[in-house]
Amino acid sequence: MAHGQTAPGIVSGRLSSDEIAQNFSDLHPAYEPHEAAVAADRCYFCYDAPCQVACPTDIDIPMFIRQIQAGNPEGAAQTILNQNILGGMCARVCPTETLCEEACVRETAEGKPVEIGRLQRYATDTVMAAGIHPFERAAPTGKSVAVVGAGPAGLACAHRLAMLGHDVVIHEARGKSGGLNEFGIAAYKTTDNFAEAEVDWLLKIGGITIETGSALGQGITLDGLRESHDAVFLSIGLTGVNALRAAGEDKAGVRDAVEFIAELRQAGDLSALPVGRNVVVIGGGMTAVDAAVQSKLLGAENVTIAYRRDRDAMGASRFEQDLATSKGVKIMFNVQPVAVHGNGAAAEIELEYTSGSGGDLTGTGETVRLPADQVFKAIGQTLEGAPEGLALDGRKIAVTGPGRTSVAGIWAGGDCAAGGDDLTVTAVAEGRDAAMDIHASLSA
Template sequence: MTTPMTPGIVSGRLAADEISRNFDDLHAPYDAHEARVAADRCYFCHDAPCMTACPTSIDIPLFIRQIQTGTPEAAAKTILTQNILGGMCARVCPTETLCEEVCVREVAEGKPVTIGRLQRYATDTLMARQGHPFARAEATGKTVAVVGAGPAGLACAHRLAMKGHSVTLFEGRPKAGGLNEYGIASYKSTDDFAAREVAWLLEIGGITVETGKTLGDGLSLDGLKTDYDAVFLGVGLGGVNALRIDGEEAATAAVDFIAELRQSDDLTMLPVGRNVVVIGGGMTAVDAAVQSKLLGAESVTIAYRRSRDEMPASTFEQGLAAAKGVRLLFNVMPVAIGDGAITLEYTATQNGKLAGTGETMSLPADQVFKAIGQTLTTDGGLVIEDGKIAVTDTGRTSATGVWAGGDCASGGEDLTVTAVAEGRDAAEDIHAVLMGV
């Protein structure tokens, strides 16, 4: 994974017990009393703005009232009916820019109801106390291929299985879960939760998982269309954008670093630089930077080409990075990497376009990560729109019988919760087409 620029990239910078503390749960889960107290703050708005802000349209006032009345399992069922990956979304969803941002309490007092933590309390309680809350309908005899076992694919597969269809879920990596398994900061999803949630989801039955198979490598779209009654593509974005600068070969994709960290059995063995620079401004950049610091890097810098206000990572994520000791630089872009340093050029917006000013600075850097976006690596010959598979509101692609959703599909934000909504909605449309309703 790592490409050393200098001998400064080493493992074991911190002792095992310190690393363990560093990677503990970002937010401790609520106990029953804490959840009841937090739920008491909800006004249970009739026209709740939080529901509108939720991409999966969870009935937030209802599930919070169910927690308040001591029925967290019922609250979980309310959540999971709309968002089958509600447990993970409670951990990783940027609630501060979605449901909690528009909470009436936030608008009036600057302190919203802690919707995300309440959602986690409800879903964790249900998963710990009872079996899978949904049952399959009578078998329809229809078969569906779902390619990609990330949030979109899992949500689609579950909803189709629940309606009685037989689903084969294809995944290129050794484990299902997609970004939930390989691309989320470890302190956001502890105790192997991503894998446990997938296992719990599969308890619905009717879903067969085949790993080591991807579109274009072991699978063809034409073959899938022949063998199955419908196809859903949730293939994500497998490519990484290039920096196109001198010395780029010394930079590592941040997503690869995060994936290696997530799959590591011993973080003391994971090498990290003394001076780390992360190029980018999104959630992946923050995750890579913060985790580098937690592994023991002495200096970690996020270098983003635009202003703070334009940074894709939320204010909360920016604050988290700063609190962990990460330096945030704005209006700088990389121009060269080499000799244990990275050269950055200051930027400015001129005539509506971002451009370099000609003024440069240099930072020590024995490890550089690039987190400047990802690209579609396979499209099956479908129509592409702005670098993604073109789809309708219900996920239909340009090919009859083929749907797509999640990061690989046009429209929407590249968020777990959005992917879940798109997979769920595509499944509903697939079911309607297959059953002629």
């Protein structure tokens, strides 16, 4: 059964189109101009700016907020986009509550930070809505760079290189650009096809060609790219899926959460998307929360996130956890899957309670069964198809400095590269910094 969608209990049409539209409306509605002005007035414009220190892309946050306060959102956008060309998406999906906003002095003093993420969105949305691309391409250098993967790292790298005058060809395995921004983030965080619109806007810099349906091992090779280009940047992401290592995980109704989210993001009619009545998501990161919340929004009656460690170890932020519970999702801690039961298709999942001490996780032998006609695996992804000849650090591509791999002329960044957090904003920073290093190398 494809994806378990024909399994009993997994059906479409649990909610009407109107209910679906309401459920998947914008999580953080955009500011009106007067709202942005009021929010900007709360900023203390700190000299040492702990918010900026906490930003992986080092955006001058006090500066752009002051520009909004002064009625200059276009200038604010320039300040943001200088550091983070995908500032519009990051404003929507970045875990600001654990980065810049957590460091905000207002948060420390009052428990209510300046809403930096929404202010950033206000500024970047303003320039995009006006069709403004505030960057000009430098004179052509005659150099060309191949970028493999059109996700956040690849796009950020390509834009910076193009802006510096290099020609860039992006090879993207899927039929559409954007990477996780397009395929891997909850639909209620990025409404109105924003990811696609942002890519179209980014390409206005010129000098970037995207070839979709093009992947390493499928028409192109790393050696071939090295021969035909002056440098190569790898941002191939993580496409492998960890196994549950639980009996019955091959039953219909058990599938990868990332695959489910991608299908949901590309669906033309969400009311036609099948979802179970009783859904259990295994994992504790953002993907687990996105899969669980969206299952609930599609009409699943009972949705549970089952995480093997305690709350403090959970990868998803407390904000994301609270968001899930506010939508009716139950979160179980210290449980791990033992078996999926059912006659051909999932009907129940058996979970074992765990005990963690000194970092070690052990099963207690005590188990509980939950009804589950749909089980999503959100337990992390692995690197598949790493080019031969590149040194690895653990299970990712080893890099030094701004993305240099063990092979001269090849850089890497984003989720496929070792180090850093698997966040859109981190990927953007890595792509941008690798581009600057590539530029320096090509200009030497």
